[in-house]
Amino acid sequence: MTVTSLPGWWWPKGRYSRHQEVAMLVNVYTGDQIRAAEKPLLDTGYGPALMGRAAYGLAHHIAHHHSSARGRGLYGARITALIGPGNNGGDGLYALAHLARRGAAVAAVLTRDRAHPEGLQAFRAAGGRVVDHIPPSTEVLVDAVVGTGFRGDFVRPQVPGLEILNDDAALRPLVVACDLPSGVNADTGAAGEGVIAADLSVTFGGMKQGLIAGRGGTLSGMLHTVPIGLERHLPKTPVRLTSVQEPTNVSSPLPTDHKYSRGVLHLVAGSSAFPGAALLTAGAAVSTGVGMVVLQAPEAVRSRVISAYPEVVGVPPSSTPAAMDRSDGVVIGPGLGDQPQLLSEAEAVLEHVLESGTACVLDASGLGLIRDQLRRRGGLSTNVLITPHVGEARRIAVMLRDRVLASMLDSGSAKADPVEAARRVAGSLDCSVLLKGSTTVVASPQGEVLLHRAQAPGLATAGTGDVLSGILGALCATQEQDWLTVAAQGVSMHTAAVQRIDPEGRGRFGASAVVRAMG
Ligand SMILES: NC(=O)C1=CN([C@@H]2O[C@H](COP(=O)(O)OP(=O)(O)OC[C@H]3O[C@@H](n4cnc5c(N)ncnc54)[C@H](O)[C@@H]3O)[C@@H](O)[C@H]2O)[C@@H](O)CC1
Structure with missing residues (x-):
């Protein structure tokens, strides 16, 4: 999408921009907005279809990144997933089933005594093994413990073999987060210490704010969004992500210009x-x-x-x-x-x-x-x-x-919310705010x-x-x-x-x- 301007305040002058740069802008949603968009589809029985698309997209990105990182195809690739009890774990299990059918050797560690039943069945039917530790030869580790259903504090599952995450970069597995790194707040990016940093997050339905803002933005790695058919149900969002664009023709003067x-x-x-x-x-x-x-x-x-x-x-x-x-x-x-x-x-x-x-x-x-x-x-x-x-x-x-604002700016706190903080400052001072950080947040007073x-x-x-x-x-x-x-x-x-x-x-x-x- 090419967007050259956003609604808001305009310079009160009669000149026009000659800066030809265009910014690529992507809509960003809170986890709650995505869940609300899913609801009418879930209520009308489309849950399995959504999960099917999510899992297929996840499998596709895992296969692609594995082959880029290792320089070879999927056959024999050793892929292990941490599987939680909800639909996030279900996505992980179905994705592994796809990968198993393409020749990967897949294993799942169930972090609770229950897992998405149909997903587990599909995983087993495709040849997946349920194991109680992370095999040391794991090349790709999929984090599907908890997604947008995460509430409260996150404690990293104590799974034997997880110390491979501390290996040197060359030996460490590629870590892929299913929807978002488990324990990251999908709305704000707030995250505790136990979150596993991903090299890649494959998210479903729309880009989530928690993958970009705050600590979430430093834990999510490369981002891919898999469209699963929610587009029509997503609300208009005032939050967008801009990517680095090489500015072209910046300040090119017109022949008639003077200083x-x-x-x-x-x-x-x-x-x-x-x-x-x-x-x-x-x-x-x-x-x-x-x-x-x-x-x-x-x-x-x-x-x-x-x-x-x-x-x-x-x-x-x-x-x-x-x-x-x-x-x-x-x-x-x-x-x-x-x-x-x-x-x-x-x-x-x-x-x-x-x-x-x-x-x-x-x-x-x-x-x-x-x-x-x-x-x-x-x-x-x-x-x-x-x-x-x-x-x-x-x-x-x-x-x-403003104490609430102060707590939103405390990056170690569960209340950390830099997006809302920037918005709050902009509203309180009636000016625009550019809050610097690993993710920069720009907010208008509107x-x-x-x-x-x-x-x-x-x-x-x-x-x-x-x-x-x-x-x-x-x-x-x-x-x-x-x-x-x-x-x-x-x-x-x-x-x-x-x-x-x-x-x-x-x-x-x-x-x-x-x-x-x-x-
Ligand atoms: N709803 C849908 O139809 C779709 C959902 N999708 C997936 O489903 C996820 C949401 O699924 P759910 O609503 O089942 O939720 P999750 O699977 O994200 O999490 C819910 C489960 O996690 C556990 N949990 C919650 N807080 C925890 C904590 N602090 N520590 C450890 N475990 C915790 C809960 O006991 C619950 O069983 C999304 O992130 C996405 O991956 C996708 O399949 C797309 C379609």
Whole structure:
């Protein structure tokens, strides 16, 4: 599906985007939404048909990934499943029956004293063996203990032989989760310690939020969705997943363009303590492509940035808002630190932004300015995108005196729910929110959500957030789009740059390398 825009807030300007990037968007559902969609079909006797499709799809993906990983066909492949008592276990048993008929040697460990009766019968009829341990030669381990029916706490089944999961990567079996890794909350991604991390999750009926958000997003591995015929019954969802798209033609100027028509970005960034943040933000903005970058910063910071990027125009931190008259976008915060003078000058810029409606990214130290705005205005405004990481979001929860929000942001808690947390902050502050993490959650004040699973662990290094702010700033200054679209493009460009320099995820690079990879 090609989507170029989402409903929401649009820049109050008369220019049009020349950024040709399109984002691939996939609808994302909670486990409850999927179960509700299944219900009318189950009530009318279609349960076995749904399970049949789910199991066939699971078997197909297992066969495919086994042959890619091992470089040979399915005949003789040793596949073992952990089978729970419900329909999730039923899916696993039917899938193994398919695989047995294609020549695989399949075994099942029943984690309870009961299992899906028809599934077990089909499994046995196809030659499957019920065993009481994981055979050491297992090449594929299927986790079908519990799926969307999971409630409460999950305790990993104590099955002899499961220690093969600790083997070196070369010896470890390929772990495939049936629907989702057992013990992951399908709605929120909350997960306890016992969950087995999957290399691959094959999910049924629709993409589940728990596979992408929070800890679930780090435990689910590669994702496949098997359509099982629920489409017609699925509700309209405000949550979507965006994938990394190589942005094409970003900032291509028109023949008639001049620097002002291409967009002017005003940066309030850097301090004597953190000059590098201004360098990274300005560098990323320049490399993303924008008509002009204006840096409002102390003299020493300006001269360091300008010696690296002579195209940047410097203005002193005490500049009046008149210096921003031509600005199409503003970034406030990277590297500002905690000097009261710099913060009060940044506050004046934020005030101007809130009055004028200029698109603004509020990041890092700039997020501390929210406290005063809560007192003065009760929040921010829809032209603002705030970009906290989880620690910063927790500080915002304190400003909002919102304990429920704080518990949603506690990644170790069963109440962890980053999607709802981002939505809640966006609603409380009346601005858009980009909550950084292994999965980035972008929420609009209207409740739409965009998820981006970076799969670039090397991004967890100092300064990459400043780079993202520069990218987002350049994008918002140069185009007329809503924040969800800009954020989708921005996080895609950020991740794509990392994947170019670090395709294997080894993490041997710093934020400056990401800026260099942007061009
Ligand atoms: N409903 C349907 O028609 C379809 C369901 N499908 C599969 O069915 C699954 C849902 O099936 P169910 O509703 O039977 O539920 P599950 O099989 O996911 O789990 C229910 C079983 O797990 C046990 N359980 C619950 N919480 C547990 C915990 N904390 N620790 C250990 N065991 C726990 C329960 O005792 C119950 O027997 C989906 O995830 C999917 O795999 C698919 O076959 C597609 C069609």
